[in-house]
Amino acid sequence: KKMASKIRVVLRPVKSIVVRFCPFESNVESTRKFLGCINHKKIQATNRNCEVTADVRHDGSEPLVDVMFADGERLIMKGANLTTIEMLTALGSRCDAKELKEEQKSKKKSP
Amino acid sequence: APASKMAALSGGGAPWRRGWLPALQLVRCGSKAVTRHWKAMHFQRQKLMAVTEYLAPRPAVPPRCLAPRKETLEEDNGYVRLLRRQVEEVFRDNRMIAVCQYNSMPGEDVVLMRHYLRKHNIEVKFVLNEIVRPVLSQSKYKNLLPLFVARNILLVSREAKAKEMLRVLKGVPQINLLGACIDDTILSRQGVENFAKLPLLEAAQGQTVGALALLPSQTSSLLQRGSAHLTALLDQHIHRLQAGETGSPAEPAPAQSSGAH
Numbered sequence: 360k361k362m363a364s365k366i367r368v369v370l371r372p373v374k375s376i377v378v379r380f381c382p383f384e385s386n387v388e389s390t391r392k393f394l395g396c397i398n399h400k401k402i403q404a405t406n407r408n409c410e411v412t413a414d415v416r417h418d419g420s421e422p423l424v425d426v427m428f429a430d431g432e433r434l435i436m437k438g439a440n441l442t443t444i445e446m447l448t449a450l451g452s453r454c455d456a457k458e459l460k461e462e463q464k465s466k467k468k469s470p
Numbered sequence: 471a472p473a474s475k476m477a478a479l480s481g482g483g484a485p486w487r488r489g490w491l492p493a494l495q496l497v498r499c500g501s502k503a504v505t506r507h508w509k510a511m512h513f514q515r516q517k518l519m520a521v522t523e524y525l526a527p528r529p530a531v532p533p534r535c536l537a538p539r540k541e542t543l544e545e546d547n548g549y550v551r552l553l554r555r556q557v558e559e560v561f562r563d564n565r566m567i568a569v570c571q572y573n574s575m576p577g578e579d580v581v582l583m584r585h586y587l588r589k590h591n592i593e594v595k596f597v598l599n600e601i602v603r604p605v606l607s608q609s610k611y612k613n614l615l616p617l618f619v620a621r622n623i624l625l626v627s628r629e630a631k632a633k634e635m636l637r638v639l640k641g642v643p644q645i646n647l648l649g650a651c652i653d654d655t656i657l658s659r660q661g662v663e664n665f666a667k668l669p670l671l672e673a674a675q676g677q678t679v680g681a682l683a684l685l686p687s688q689t690s691s692l693l694q695r696g697s698a699h700l701t702a703l704l705d706q707h708i709h710r711l712q713a714g715e716t717g718s719p720a721e722p723a724p725a726q727s728s729g730a731h
Contacts, residue, residue: 382571382617382648383658391571391620398573398644413571413646417658 390438
């Protein structure tokens, strides 16, 4: 089984991440761990411009992760029934896909 | 070939001469006894090894038929007890306890933040969830239990300086305030912000006292208003009459006015 802190995510195509949760609820564990992993220095080092904000509420809403990509795409993950590893791998796979697209674009532009 | 060798070494039979060494030493596979690779065992040795293999003794009753043994995890180390005692002390001694989520921060930032909070007499304590959870579940702070998941730190203080704490935490993006317990009252993040906006206790007390004292001070003047008004009217009347006396003699007027009242 993989450890959540070993998963490497390249945050270059990401503009901002907002993690919203209500700490007095009981389903926020995976979202909080996700926030902790994202703030690791290795992942933060891949993109210094990415702003990670934590929105702490007390209105019983469900935990939410809102990722804004640089090309305008938006990824919303509702963390109530997801594990940390699933969220990290989902984000990681999307980032990798975008990286590949960008590389192909830059290769096409500069032959 | 082995037969001829055996015949030569045995001495019995009819060799040509005693101590006859075979001229040709037929050796199969061309390797010595001690090799660097795994060498196949002689067939007789293989058979011996197969026969004498280890067979594990099986218990008469398979273990899943017996009742399961309850493994008591009573590993109460002295260290764990000490940490628990410290947490209990913290909860008893301090008026304000704030719980924050700690995402990994560079070391210098931690030291700087500790320094700024120390200036306002706020201490930073790193806690382990497995120690805090049993302590909390037995004390009266059961509602703080769901907060202690993932990495947390506690900011404890004897005074309730919420404004300064919020200001310092705003400068540190990696620490997120989750909730606080101020004077045995559990507050959420919004509650802490509202608490910080409140004026000082002495100012609030002064305002309350002033508002309360306003009404009684008005009561006495209200009660006296009727008689004061009457006195003022009489005075005015007397003045007018005295002014009228000097102007034209009107002796029965004061007797009339005093007789009427």
